[in-house]
Amino acid sequence: MTQTTFTALGLSEPLLRALETRKFETPTPIQADTIPALLAGKDLLGVAQTGSGKTAAFTLPILQHLAAQQIRPAPFVTRAVILAPTRELALQIDETVRALSINLRLRTVVIIGGASRFKQVEAMRRGADIVIGTPGRVCDLMQTRELQLGAVTHFVLDEADRMLDLGFIKDIRRIVAALPPRRQSCLFSxxxxxxVASLANSLLRDPIRVEIARKEETAPKIEQFVHHLAQSGKQSLLLSMLQDEALSRVIVFTRTKHGANKVASVLENAGIQVNAIHGNKSQPQREKALRDFRSGRARVLVATDIAARGIDVTGISHVINFDLPVEAESYVHRIGRTARAGAAGIAISFCDPSERAVLRQIERQMNYSITVVGDAPPPMSQQPKRPSAPGQAQRRRYNDRGNRGMRSAA
Known part of the structure; x- marks a missing residue:
C-alpha cells in the first residue's frame, strides 16, 4: 500500500517547506484523515491522545486558510482561537504553530494564566491571526474587550475531556457564545x-469524526511493571531504583502537590538533579523546570497529573507512578509520556494496599495484566511486607530495556 504524503493532502508550498525543515516526512494516521476534511472547511470531532500528531493536524489547515485570506486583524481582534487545558500544552501548541508558519506572515499570541497579563494585552494591541490560550485568561481578556472574538473563523478545543475534568465548562461556554455562528470548529478529546459528547453536539455542525485507536498502540511500546509495597516503603524503593543510570530521564508522578514537593525534596537531598511541576508553581518556574528536564540539567521531573498530558519531551526512559492516579484513564496518559516518536519506554508503578482497587480498574480498562516485580500482594487481611529493592536480574532488565528505548529515540 502506498503511503500518503503531505503533498497529496493538498497543503500549500510554504507549509510543505516548513514540514521538510522539521523533517516531517509522512503524515500520521490522524493527520492523513483530518487535514483533507479541514481544508474542505468541515467541522471535525477527533478522538486521539497527545502524541498522535493532532496538533499539526489542526494547525496546518488553519494556517493555509488564514494565509490565503490575507487579512490583517484589527487591534485586540483575532481570526483563530485554540484552547488548551494547561499552560504547558498551550505553549507546546504555540511552538508547533510558530514552526509550521515560519514561511507565512501570521501573528500568534499566547494568552495564559501565570504569565504577564500586561504583555499579553500589549501583544493583542496589534491584533493576532491566532490566539492560543487557556480558558480562564481568555475569558479575562474578553471581559475587558482586550480580546475580541467577533471575527474568528477557526476555533479549536483541544483535550476537551481534560478541560471538563479541570472545571472549565462555564468558561468554554462563555467563549463559544462570543464566537460568530459562521466558523469552522474542531474538538479533540x-x-x-x-x-464531552454533549459539548461536541452543541459546538460542531455536521462534523467529520476521526478516531485513532489508543490501546493497541500503547502496550507494545511500553513495558509495564508494578511493585506491591507499603506506602512507607515507596521513598526508599525510588531512591534505590534511581541508582541505576539506565533511568536516564524520568518522570515521577504523585497524586498531590504536597506529595510532589516532598518527593522532590527527598531526591534533591540524595544528590539527584530534580525539579517539581504542579499547579502551585508559577509559570516561570514551570518553564524553567521543563527547560532543565529537556536539556538534561534535571534528570528527574516530579509532577502531578497537570503534567500528564502537557509534557511532550523525547527520550523519557521511564515513568514512575509513585502514587497511582485516582482515575484509571489518567494512568494511560501518564505512561504515554514515555515511548514517544516510536521509541520504547518503561512504566513502573508503586501500589500500596489502598491502591489495589485502582490497579485492578487500570488493568481491566487496558485489558492488560501489568507485570508484578517481587512478591505478589498479600491478602488484604495480612500486613504487607516492607519492600526490597529490585534484584540484580530485574535491574538488568530495566537497564537493557531502557538503553534500547534511548537508542530508538536518538
Whole structure:
C-alpha cells in the first residue's frame, strides 16, 4: 500500500517547506484523515491522545486558510482561537504553530494564566491571526474587550475531556457564545464521555469524526511493571531504583502537590538533579523546570497529573507512578509520556494496599495484566511486607530495556 504524503493532502508550498525543515516526512494516521476534511472547511470531532500528531493536524489547515485570506486583524481582534487545558500544552501548541508558519506572515499570541497579563494585552494591541490560550485568561481578556472574538473563523478545543475534568465548562461556554455562528470548529478529546459528547453536539455542525485507536498502540511500546509495597516503603524503593543510570530521564508522578514537593525534596537531598511541576508553581518556574528536564540539567521531573498530558519531551526512559492516579484513564496518559516518536519506554508503578482497587480498574480498562516485580500482594487481611529493592536480574532488565528505548529515540 502506498503511503500518503503531505503533498497529496493538498497543503500549500510554504507549509510543505516548513514540514521538510522539521523533517516531517509522512503524515500520521490522524493527520492523513483530518487535514483533507479541514481544508474542505468541515467541522471535525477527533478522538486521539497527545502524541498522535493532532496538533499539526489542526494547525496546518488553519494556517493555509488564514494565509490565503490575507487579512490583517484589527487591534485586540483575532481570526483563530485554540484552547488548551494547561499552560504547558498551550505553549507546546504555540511552538508547533510558530514552526509550521515560519514561511507565512501570521501573528500568534499566547494568552495564559501565570504569565504577564500586561504583555499579553500589549501583544493583542496589534491584533493576532491566532490566539492560543487557556480558558480562564481568555475569558479575562474578553471581559475587558482586550480580546475580541467577533471575527474568528477557526476555533479549536483541544483535550476537551481534560478541560471538563479541570472545571472549565462555564468558561468554554462563555467563549463559544462570543464566537460568530459562521466558523469552522474542531474538538479533540482522548476519551468521549457523555459530557464531552454533549459539548461536541452543541459546538460542531455536521462534523467529520476521526478516531485513532489508543490501546493497541500503547502496550507494545511500553513495558509495564508494578511493585506491591507499603506506602512507607515507596521513598526508599525510588531512591534505590534511581541508582541505576539506565533511568536516564524520568518522570515521577504523585497524586498531590504536597506529595510532589516532598518527593522532590527527598531526591534533591540524595544528590539527584530534580525539579517539581504542579499547579502551585508559577509559570516561570514551570518553564524553567521543563527547560532543565529537556536539556538534561534535571534528570528527574516530579509532577502531578497537570503534567500528564502537557509534557511532550523525547527520550523519557521511564515513568514512575509513585502514587497511582485516582482515575484509571489518567494512568494511560501518564505512561504515554514515555515511548514517544516510536521509541520504547518503561512504566513502573508503586501500589500500596489502598491502591489495589485502582490497579485492578487500570488493568481491566487496558485489558492488560501489568507485570508484578517481587512478591505478589498479600491478602488484604495480612500486613504487607516492607519492600526490597529490585534484584540484580530485574535491574538488568530495566537497564537493557531502557538503553534500547534511548537508542530508538536518538
Amino acid at each position: 482522548a476519551t468521549m464521555p457523555a459530557e
